[in-house]
Amino acid sequence: xMRASPARIALYVVSALVLVYLILPVLIIVxxxxxxxxxxxxxxxxxxxxxxxxYFANPAWMQATRVTLTVALLTVVIATPLxxxxxxxxxxxKLRVMRLIHMALLLPLVVPIIxxxxxxxxxxxxxxxxxxxxGLVLANVMLGLPYVVISVLAGLQSFDPAQEMVAxxxxxxxxxxxxxxxxxxxxxxxxxxxxxxxISAMDETIVALFISGGQYQPLTKRMFTALRDxxxxxxxxxxxxxxxxxxxxxxxxxxxxxxxx
Amino acid sequence: xxxxxxPALLVILALIVLPVGWLAWxxxxxxxxxxxxxxRVFTEDVYWRSFALTFEISLAVTAxxxxxxxxxxxxxxxxxxxWSILILSLVVLPFWTSVLVRAYAWLALLQRTGVxxxxxxxxxxxxxxxxxxxxxxxxxxxxxxxxxxxxxLPLYATMQKIPSDLMQAGASLGASPSLTFMRVFLPLSLxxxxxxxxxxxxxxxxxxxxxxxxxxxxxxxxxxxxxRNVELYNQFGAASAVAVVLLLSVLAIFFVxxxxxxxxxxxxxx
Numbered sequence: 001x002m003r004a005s006p007a008r009i010a011l012y013v014v015s016a017l018v019l020v021y022l023i024l025p026v027l028i029i030v031x032x033x034x035x036x037x038x039x040x041x042x043x044x045x046x047x048x049x050x051x052x053x054x055y056f057a058n059p060a061w062m063q064a065t066r067v068t069l070t071v072a073l074l075t076v077v078i079a080t081p082l083x084x085x086x087x088x089x090x091x092x093x094k095l096r097v098m099r100l101i102h103m104a105l106l107l108p109l110v111v112p113i114i115x116x117x118x119x120x121x122x123x124x125x126x127x128x129x130x131x132x133x134x135g136l137v138l139a140n141v142m143l144g145l146p147y148v149v150i151s152v153l154a155g156l157q158s159f160d161p162a163q164e165m166v167a168x169x170x171x172x173x174x175x176x177x178x179x180x181x182x183x184x185x186x187x188x189x190x191x192x193x194x195x196x197x198x199i200s201a202m203d204e205t206i207v208a209l210f211i212s213g214g215q216y217q218p219l220t221k222r223m224f225t226a227l228r229d230x231x232x233x234x235x236x237x238x239x240x241x242x243x244x245x246x247x248x249x250x251x252x253x254x255x256x257x258x259x260x261x
Numbered sequence: 262x263x264x265x266x267x268p269a270l271l272v273i274l275a276l277i278v279l280p281v282g283w284l285a286w287x288x289x290x291x292x293x294x295x296x297x298x299x300x301r302v303f304t305e306d307v308y309w310r311s312f313a314l315t316f317e318i319s320l321a322v323t324a325x326x327x328x329x330x331x332x333x334x335x336x337x338x339x340x341x342x343x344w345s346i347l348i349l350s351l352v353v354l355p356f357w358t359s360v361l362v363r364a365y366a367w368l369a370l371l372q373r374t375g376v377x378x379x380x381x382x383x384x385x386x387x388x389x390x391x392x393x394x395x396x397x398x399x400x401x402x403x404x405x406x407x408x409x410x411x412x413x414l415p416l417y418a419t420m421q422k423i424p425s426d427l428m429q430a431g432a433s434l435g436a437s438p439s440l441t442f443m444r445v446f447l448p449l450s451l452x453x454x455x456x457x458x459x460x461x462x463x464x465x466x467x468x469x470x471x472x473x474x475x476x477x478x479x480x481x482x483x484x485x486x487x488x489r490n491v492e493l494y495n496q497f498g499a500a501s502a503v504a505v506v507l508l509l510s511v512l513a514i515f516f517v518x519x520x521x522x523x524x525x526x527x528x529x530x531x
Contacts, residue, residue, distance in 0.1 A: 007439065015336040018329045019351045022409060025366035026355050028376060032369055086269035093262035101266055107277050112467025112511060114484040115504045118491055119280025122287065142276035145269055203359035206469050210491070220361050227365060227474055236369070239362040250357045 026243060033236035051237040060222065061238070068218040070133070072201040075140040080194040082141070083148025088178070090149075091156040105149050108142055113206045116143075121210040131213035139207050144197030151196060155189025195253040199246055281508065288501035298502035308486065308503065315483045318401060318472075319465035325405050326412040326461045327454065334416035334453075349417065356410040364474045367403040368394060371475075395477025403471045408464055412457040415527070419453025420446075456527045459518045463511050483507050 036048035055061050090102050108116065120139055121130065129135030159182060167177035183190070205220040212221050219242070223235055288298050302308045337348040355363065370376045371394035378390040393399055423446060431441030469484040476482070481489075483503060490500035515524065 011332055011336055014332045018333050019348065021406065022355050023351055025363055025370060025406060026358050028370060029362065029366050082269040082272065085265040089262040089265035095262065101270055104273050105269060107273060110515065111277060111281060112507060114467050114469045114487055115281060115284065115508050116277055118487055118500060118504055119284045120276060121491065122283050123280045138276060142272050145272060199357055205361050220359065223361055227368065235365055239365055243358050243362055246357045247354065
């Protein structure tokens with residue numbers, strides 16, 4: 001049709017530049033993390049694992065890593081069942097309030113995170129949850145819920161509720177029919193929702209800045225504080241590991257979603 | 262059914278509705294009702310300038326994101342499926358990288374001894390390092406980078422729904438490709454433009470990490486006003502009032518936009 005017209009070539013060039021702009025910063029941290037230089041030099045003078053050693057040998061970074069992994073895991077364990085139950089109720093019920101409830105469950109995506117963070121800080125300060133593990137987990141469950149709800153609702157859309165009716169007419173109760181008939185069919189969307197909740201908890205920074213402290217500081221909070229002071233390539237090593245983890249999880253989630261169709 | 266949804270609803274009520282309500286209350290009540298906090302927000306220079314700066318930066322970021330995102334979405338929509346999957350993956354992958362990691366990457370790229378300055382000096386284009394970061398420029402570059410996927414995805418979703426026969430009809434009636442684009446394709450893609458712009462603008466209004474780390478203390482956006490009032494000055498009332506004004510701006514934008522397009526379109530991307 002309009003093969004290789006000047007406009008078309010301009011489109012390719014502009015798009016390629018934009019894609020480089022999108023990807024380059026994500027990739028640039030990898031060579032920096034394997035550099036032997038104390039200060040940022042590019043290209044790196046020689047290959048070294050010293051920043052990874054520094055990360056794994058530092059008790060403070062290790063403690064923060066444990067906090068991050070614990071919080072992310074607990075977030076998934078709590079947010080996934082809550083989100084699945086809510087999505088199921090929203091898709092099945094004809095009640096009018098459900099629309100309102102659906103909107104409420106998406107609030108964490110609408111309210112600017114800085115406002116949520118400060119608000120939670122004030123409430124936690126009153127009830128003694130600042131700098132505690134339960135406080136951190138609860139906040140991340142709230143932030144992760146929309147991802148589970150959105151993903152599972154999408155999964156339920158392609159599921160025919162009549163199948164569950166059949167199971168019930170054959171004598172199963174509602175709970176059993178859900179686990180035997182519905183859940184296996186929406187499994188991939190549940191797993192994807194859980195994975196997104198995990199990533200959201202792993203990457204969450206702003207709420208943690210306000211409510212975490214002492215020994216219960218996640219990686220992101222320590223990284224943020226370190227970035228304010230000086231740029232230490234250890235951060236590049238941690239960033240590379242976090243990015244690798246995110247990519248792996250996203251691939252896992254999307255490959256499962258792909259299987260559904 | 263209400264029983265099933267109530268645990269999730271409880272979490273939302275306790276951890277976002279209550280905290281935001283608390284902020285609103287704290288902004289008007291301190292040993293009796295007072296509007297003093299709002300009076301400060303609307304009259305003191307520091308606050309005014311910060312709100313103005315935040316809106317300016319958000320507008321700039323939105324405009325740049327649209328200019329950069331539209332061609333990418335258009336290309337992804339007009340190439341064979343394998344290519345469009347590749348393009349969209351390149352758009353989505355940074356999306357799932359921590360914002361903090363990306364802010365760090367931009368620091369590494371833009372600082373005085375950073376990758377870009379070293380490269381330009383190596384090429385002898387410059388003799389003194391350019392001030393690319395710790396200013397508004399660095400903030401905008403990194404913020405656009407982080408928010409660009411929120412622009413591309415709704416644009417692509419909208420373009421996908423435009424039937425290609427319409428373009429062929431335009432061509433068969435004798436219109437040039439650029440005329441069909443301007444008169445047929447562009448108007449039909451406007452809902453996607455609106456959805457993408459809304460998301461980027463609203464997210465930018467409350468952005469915290471990039472201005473804090475890349476703004477060099479001079480680019481005081483509203484979010485930093487909130488955090489400084491809490492962390493440095495213990496001005497909880499003032500922080501709350503700023504937060505309420507910010508939230509109301511965001512809700513007002515969503516409300517106006519929802520008159521034109523469904524909000525699912527704006528929110529359902531991530």
